[in-house]
Amino acid sequence: MNNPFDQQAAVPAAGNPFVPPAANPQREPVLFSGRGAEYFGIWIVNLVLTVLTLGIYSAWAKVRRLQYFYRHTTLGGSAFDYHGDPRAILKGRVIGFLLLLAYNLSFQYSPVAGIVVAVVLAAVMPELLRRSLRFRAHNTSWRGLRFAFDGDTRGAYAVFLMWPLITVLSAYLLGPLWHQRLKRYQFDCARYGDTRFAIDAPVAAFYKVYGLALLVVLLGIAGTVALLWPFAAANPVVFMFLPMLLIVLALFVQPYLAARLQNLVWNHTRLGAHRFESTVSARRLYLITLTNLLGIVCTLGLFMPFAQIRVSRYRLGCVTLLCAGAIDDFVAGQSADAAATGEGAADLFDVDIAL
Amino acid sequence: MSISHSDPAPSVAALYFDGRSARAHPVTLTLHGHDLHLDGAGLSRIDALPAVRLSEPMGQAARIITFADGAHVEVRDHAALAVLLAASGQRDSTIVRWSFQPRAVLALLAGLLCALWFAWQFGLPWAARQAAPHVPDEVVTALSQQTLAWVDGGVMTASTLDVQRQQSLRSALDAAARVDGQSLTHALMFRSGGAMGANAFALPDGTLIVTDQLVALAGNDDEVLAVLLHELGHARSRHGTRMLLQGSVSALFMAWYLGDVSSLLAMAPTALIQAGYSRDMEREADDFAARMLRRQGLSPALLADMLEKLAAAHDKDAHSPDSLPAWLSSHPDTAERIARLRNGDFMLN
């Protein structure tokens, strides 16, 4: 065989004392086998039942959607699985809806009441988000072992309340630093079985990614304003297109950020002695996002399930697990038994907030 | 084996995980009566069928059979599993079968589109009509003030109409805006239309705004009065509040529907959905204006004349680049409305 990777792998690492075992790790790619046409059926049934039940079915729909995506994601010959209880998700959605309603109504009532509710919301939100992270991790499994998240409340208040405030006060200059702290909280407190995740992505790398994105946006705005300026003198209506321009720029920058941040985070993440590799190309993701948007607009949204599958297939397919040893060696932590008895509050409810 | 069948018991290859380690054990599943037998190297267990849980089919994804103690097997040999399941009499739930039958999916899709169209065409307007009278006055006032602030924040500028003309229009409206001897709540405001040109509109709380350009377009005060009464009709029937309710619900739905993809995308269509009053609302306001004009001893044709003038003015403007297509949505109906007002086949009661 001429494949250099095969030759490398053929050298028995243990037989060569000068090469540490981790130097040529076994590569286990993440595979995603979901198909758009197949997922369309699940999506449409979910949609119809959610509309007919005025939103109540949405919790069951979420479980079926996640199960479809998790079970089609394979690593080392076995699939991931999702175990969330729809009733817990429904409870979380009701709580979220009530909080949102209270927030909106109180501002109608009086600004003082609005501020009071906003402060209360800010005070409880970090704890809700922490529980959401726990719920999500706890209900994800691979090879029969559950993931877990044991971040503490203090950490949650730091990354979900303190850092956002600091970010706003610093005119978003500290935003990338906040993002790094958030990822550290998410990954350093996560476990698979009793094996811990760890992340060592440097702050400078976050600044580089966000800096480039900002540069593109600023150049885009400057370029378009310069382009529109000659027409603007004759007709100020031209500037009504500026918000539209911002949307286009956001669509342009979003795939770039998604690609670079995924690579940054996973290339610096360890699971025990194992590492990950993520090779998402911003250009490829941009093409996929753009064609997805065209498809969704042209089909009034019916292309959405296909779009979700396409993005997942590309983004998941770019991740590889670099095994430092046998992947059979993971064992359950003390949580294995707790899982059966229900880990207390973790299953109480799940608040949907994307992170 | 002591029991010999003519057919061998159906068996399936699978991977077994004990729930305590990530180790995969290759095993074989066999069905014996109502018991599922699992056999592998150094492994063997027997579980009664009712005690195991089978995940729903999802295309080529592995199906997962979970045992009572948390251990599970992953099955990827779907053909062999189908034989085993058929022998066990297992049947997928209806919802699951729907998701994977193209005909059922198409039928559901058609049903969904019909339901959505019906809800949007009839359900939502009906619900908004029921709900509009229950919207608290404070909310209506607050919304109207917000809109007025937006109008004054650059869309329109202060009126240059002379004070006497303003006063005579106000007293004409005061005299006309009465039903059963009761004066209708209203306030009349004059503004210079800017890019909006000749226009008049009602805020939900009964505030009427008329542009200098419209007053100039009208030959006399009676024609302006006709337009104002039409707008008062909108305000009185709470058309503004109804459109706002419909718009909010549509926006909420779009945000939820498209929210998965991009919240930015969700904002675009709502602007398109809420594009002025419905045809029925215009008709209702026309009828109201016609009734009130008759009561003043004036002809409903005055409103028809104004509609004609406005349509012509905005048609002309349409060729200049800075006109806003405010009348675009109701334009095809304008001819019909004019004919209706001239022929007197509006509702008089």
Ligand SMILES: [Zn+2]
């Ligand atoms: Zn009207």
